[in-house]
Amino acid sequence: MSLWRFEVVVVIASPKGAAISLLIISDVEIASLSLAMTSNCKRDTKSSGFGGCVMERCRKCIMPVTAKGITLNDEGLCQLCHEYREYIPIGEDLLRSDIAPHVQKSKKYNCIVPVSGGRDSTYALYYAVRHLGLKPIAVHNDNDFETEIATRNLDVVTSRLNVPLVRVGTKKQLAKKIVARKFAMNAPFGAQLVVAQTCEACEIGFESAAYKIARKNGITLIIWGDSKDESTDGYHQLVPGRVPTLFERLFFSNIMHLFAYKYYKYCMKSDYGYNSPDGLKEIHLYDYIRWDQNVIVDTIRKHLGWDAPEDSPTTWRIDCSLVPLVNYLTEQAYGVSKIELGFSNMVRNGKMDRDDALQRAERIKKNADVEKLKSSLREIGVAPSAIDMVFCSDDTKKGFSPGFVVGAKSGFKA
Ligand SMILES: [Zn+2]
Numbered sequence: 001m002s003l004w005r006f007e008v009v010v011v012i013a014s015p016k017g018a019a020i021s022l023l024i025i026s027d028v029e030i031a032s033l034s035l036a037m038t039s040n041c042k043r044d045t046k047s048s049g050f051g052g053c054v055m056e057r058c059r060k061c062i063m064p065v066t067a068k069g070i071t072l073n074d075e076g077l078c079q080l081c082h083e084y085r086e087y088i089p090i091g092e093d094l095l096r097s098d099i100a101p102h103v104q105k106s107k108k109y110n111c112i113v114p115v116s117g118g119r120d121s122t123y124a125l126y127y128a129v130r131h132l133g134l135k136p137i138a139v140h141n142d143n144d145f146e147t148e149i150a151t152r153n154l155d156v157v158t159s160r161l162n163v164p165l166v167r168v169g170t171k172k173q174l175a176k177k178i179v180a181r182k183f184a185m186n187a188p189f190g191a192q193l194v195v196a197q198t199c200e201a202c203e204i205g206f207e208s209a210a211y212k213i214a215r216k217n218g219i220t221l222i223i224w225g226d227s228k229d230e231s232t233d234g235y236h237q238l239v240p241g242r243v244p245t246l247f248e249r250l251f252f253s254n255i256m257h258l259f260a261y262k263y264y265k266y267c268m269k270s271d272y273g274y275n276s277p278d279g280l281k282e283i284h285l286y287d288y289i290r291w292d293q294n295v296i297v298d299t300i301r302k303h304l305g306w307d308a309p310e311d312s313p314t315t316w317r318i319d320c321s322l323v324p325l326v327n328y329l330t331e332q333a334y335g336v337s338k339i340e341l342g343f344s345n346m347v348r349n350g351k352m353d354r355d356d357a358l359q360r361a362e363r364i365k366k367n368a369d370v371e372k373l374k375s376s377l378r379e380i381g382v383a384p385s386a387i388d389m390v391f392c393s394d395d396t397k398k399g400f401s402p403g404f405v406v407g408a409k410s411g412f413k414a
Contacts, residue, residue: 060347060348063078063344064335064340070238084348099221110136115157117318118153118319119306120225122157123300126300126304137219138158142168143201144169149308153307166213172267179201193244201265210222211272212272222280228286230346232345313364317342324373374387
């Protein structure tokens, strides 16, 4: 039985009078009922070009014309392909000179490599040991959504390399709670905002975990395994948006979720000790050496026993069970799936064959199980009303976005 209870009913009408929301606040839950905003749920998931439809796409990459902000020029190229300039890595010599002041050879361990169990961070660990002769500690942030194959890979590759693996997590699954609360908090503003901020807890977690273990061991070098070749920041810069104001937050968000999210985030940072150690040098390996998924996957499979699920159409992002949700919601919000954005990058920079990318993206899309995605959200405590708001909303009318590009910093994105 509740010790206290109150209810506030707020009736909100949009400037056009098209939306009316009722916010009912209680000690247990706030149910946010959007009328009219979600009543015309007609989203056609087949209209994205697979399943028999022929989708017009960029002639070079696989970007569909449905992607928000994308237009094709007279040659059939999207803006990203038209403006593409190959990224030239700055080279291993510079890498060695940049890390040299931070490598203390007499120490038992002299760098941190954050690892997710995915391919790029695994290769970064391999490279640190076998090419650079470093003595790393592999640091893994348990984001509460780790896949079985990622757990297996972490154990196998660190064992093969004889590198200690430190797993860092929160005591009360704070990352999971942050994801759930943030989803509910952002739900009234649509999938674009939800999907852009879904990975926040993991980003805080990986960064903080790496700092924590570096500080504890007197280490001042962190080697991240993210790559510009895989980053989708370039696309997101084409799609302007805005952050909800505090006023909008207060009146359209579920207030309890907003406060709970802030509280969990505070607890998570306190748990980890958020600040970086003095004199820390953070480098991103693929700024220096060429990122090539074929070389990476072949090497870590052959030398470290790394693996991807047998039935997976891709070796990319096999480390987190939230990936299918992020992929689906990205398409909901932007008209292009996350995997299509990633594959487009890889095709554009010559690291993937275009037909191969199309076939793999189609398989991933066919495997998407919307009911399963909704069910997984309910399991982590997201209210059905919030789930329905996001899965049935037409984001093109909302235009909310995080207002910043979620930067790929950690290897776990690979
Ligand atoms: Zn293109």
